[in-house]
Amino acid sequence: MTRDAATAVIKAILSEKDFLNDLDAKIGDGDHGLNMVRGATAASDALNELNGDENAKNVLQAVGNAVIMNVGGSAGSLYGAGLLAAAEILDENAVLNAKTLENVFSAAVNEIQRRGQAKLGDKTLLDVLIPIRDTFKAENCVGKSFETLLTEARDAARDGLELTKSLIAKKGRAAAFGKDSIGFEDPGAASALIIFRALCGFWKDSRRF
């Protein structure tokens, strides 16, 4: 992820703060937007200190560390750990293609699952991240352009978020709501979709990672 891609994500998060707070207020403590903005602001500061040493690995590492150090709660540690795991598997010359995205999202998903002990269907951000990852698996990519795959991944992410409405929360504060969590989207899944949409928009225009 280049600095410009990160900047597109940061901008999207800042503009969705109230939406994410409102979602979290329904099945949590109403601070998810605030937490994400805190992370985005810290990420922006960290990127300003990168001094031109810019490649996907460095940018993901800087953003991951900034998020871990500045964002409280499960969102901070899970997103931060996912970003660092993604940075870990990239090398300095990573190029933007389906294989790279499968690897990046696999690394993030595996680390988030390891830490959060959540699985698909638990009404978490994984309900958006796993469908994105699956879209980029080799068997799904045959004969499709990269642009088509981005559209499919974005649609799968949107469907994943929509599906969280029908699920009972199994993790985090929302789990205390039990069946009352049905009918509401998971805030973490919603922020994951916002992030991915911003990335897709950037990637389609720029063709750069």
Ligand SMILES: [Mg+2]
């Ligand atoms: Mg919260």
